[in-house]
Amino acid sequence: SSAASDVYKRQMLRSSVGTGFRAPTLGQMTNVIANVWNTTDLRTGTPMQVRNGGNPDLKPEQSTQATLGFRWEPTARWSMGADFWQLQIQDTFGTLTADQVLSSPELRNEYISVIGNTTYLSLINRNLGRSERRGIDYDAQWRQPTDFGRLRLSLRGTWNLQAQKQAFEGATFESELGRLASNTQSMTPKHQLALSASLERSAFNVMTTLNYRSGFENTMLLTQSIGGNTTTFTSQVAGFWTLDVAGRWQASKAWNLAAGIQNLTDRNPPFVLNSYSYFTGVDTRYANYYGRTLRIKAEYKF
Numbered sequence: 001s002s003a004a005s006d007v008y009k010r011q012m013l014r015s016s017v018g019t020g021f022r023a024p025t026l027g028q029m030t031n032v033i034a035n036v037w038n039t040t041d042l043r044t045g046t047p048m049q050v051r052n053g054g055n056p057d058l059k060p061e062q063s064t065q066a067t068l069g070f071r072w073e074p075t076a077r078w079s080m081g082a083d084f085w086q087l088q089i090q091d092t093f094g095t096l097t098a099d100q101v102l103s104s105p106e107l108r109n110e111y112i113s114v115i116g117n118t119t120y121l122s123l124i125n126r127n128l129g130r131s132e133r134r135g136i137d138y139d140a141q142w143r144q145p146t147d148f149g150r151l152r153l154s155l156r157g158t159w160n161l162q163a164q165k166q167a168f169e170g171a172t173f174e175s176e177l178g179r180l181a182s183n184t185q186s187m188t189p190k191h192q193l194a195l196s197a198s199l200e201r202s203a204f205n206v207m208t209t210l211n212y213r214s215g216f217e218n219t220m221l222l223t224q225s226i227g228g229n230t231t232t233f234t235s236q237v238a239g240f241w242t243l244d245v246a247g248r249w250q251a252s253k254a255w256n257l258a259a260g261i262q263n264l265t266d267r268n269p270p271f272v273l274n275s276y277s278y279f280t281g282v283d284t285r286y287a288n289y290y291g292r293t294l295r296i297k298a299e300y301k302f
Contacts, residue, residue, distance in 0.1 A: 010072065011070065011071070011073075012072075013070050014070070014071070014083075015069070016067045020063045020064075021062050022061040024058045024093050024125070027054060028054050028058055029056050030054040031053065031055070031056050032053060033051050033053040033122070034051060034053065036050055037050050042102075042230075046119055047119065049119070050098060050121045051121065051122045052095065052124070053122065053124045055124050055125045055126055058093055058127060059091050059093075060091070061089050061091050061092055062089070062090050063089045064087075064088050065085065065086065065088070066085070067085040069081060069084060070082060077144055078142055079140070080138075080139065080141070081138070082136055082137065082138040083136065085137065086132075087131075088130065088133075089131040089132075090131075092127070092165070093127050093128065095124065096167065097123075097185055100167055101123070102121075111124070126168075127169070128165075128167060128169070129166020129169045129170070130165070130166050131166075132173070133160070134160075135161050136158070136159045137157075137158050138158075139154065141154040141155075142154075148199065148201075149199045149201035149205075150201075151197075151198075151199055152196075152197070152198045152200060153196070153197050155193065157193030158191070158193070160177060160190055163175065164177070165181065165186070171183065176188050177190060178190045178215075178216050178217060179218075180217070180219065186285075187283075191213075191214040192212065192214065193212050194209055195210045195212075196209040202250070206246070207245070208246075209243070209244045209245075209246075210241060210242075210243055211243075211244065212239065213239060213240050213241075213287075214239045215236060215237045215238045215240070218237050218272060218273060219232055219234040233273070237272055240269055240270050240287055241267070242263040243263070243265050244260065244261065244262045244263070245264055247259055247260070254300055255298070256298075257298050257299075259294070259295065259296045260295050261292060261293065261294050262290070262293045263290065263291055263293060265292075266291045267291075268291070269289070270282075270287070
């Protein structure tokens with residue numbers, strides 16, 4: 001009976017349900033138009049000046065979310081848990097893509113204007129459609145006291161099960177799970193995780209972390225320069241991992257020193273053929289060009 005009681009004490013179930021909202025930023029609501037880049041309407045050959053601007057009538061995003069999970073600590077050295085979660089957002093805000101406007105007669109009438117000899121394509125912030133996501137967050141941790149300090153191994157990750165959006169209210173949902181969605185030009189990886197090992201003492205600790213993000217399917221539209229014929233091309237963008245190391249030393253009561261190296265092996269991010277809201281070749285929303293980066297911090301308290 002005592003053993004059974006101890007087992008139950010090391011287990012925990014948890015759940016939550018909630019609502020929330022996110023207000024648009026001042027820049028998204030300010031009615032100021034800025035010319036940002038040029039494009040060409042391949043359907044008519046018309047060059048256009050693309051403009052972005054705010055919308056004072058933008059409504060906040062509204063969300064509902066729920067979680068269900070558990071925590072289990074079978075021994076003093078082991079701890080693990082997982083949480084299933086789902087998130088639904090309505091009135092998401094953002095801008096339509098140029099291709100979405102150019103491919104719709106109704107949107108062309110609303111967002112294309114001609115002033116003098118210049119044709120303008122206005123991509124104004126607006127409330128778009130719904131967004132639905134669900135997945136599992138998980139972690140496992142092992143710790144062991146040694147003569148040199150406490151050794152800790154941990155794994156934390158997310159397994160995304162669903163990620164889909166509407167480009168605008170009433171539109172069909174398109175999945176962005178493991179693929180670049182054409183309606184939103186965004187992607188959600190199926191897996192992302194961090195595996196770390198550390199040695200901890202009262203005066204110092206050192207840690208190394210392996211970060212991983214799974215790859216995705218990338219489909220783009222190719223247009224022939226002569227004739228204007230179009231075709232689709234699909235490629236697989238590789239997963240991406242980096243190795244980080246860091247350390248901290250409490251030299252005295254006043255001095256605290258810390259240093260870390262991100263992307264220790266100086267790996268380049270995977271190549272992406274599409275180019276939307278990031279540098280051509282690399283999607284800077286999910287990776288960066290920094291390469292191996294050293295960060296140093298010295299703190300003095302008095």
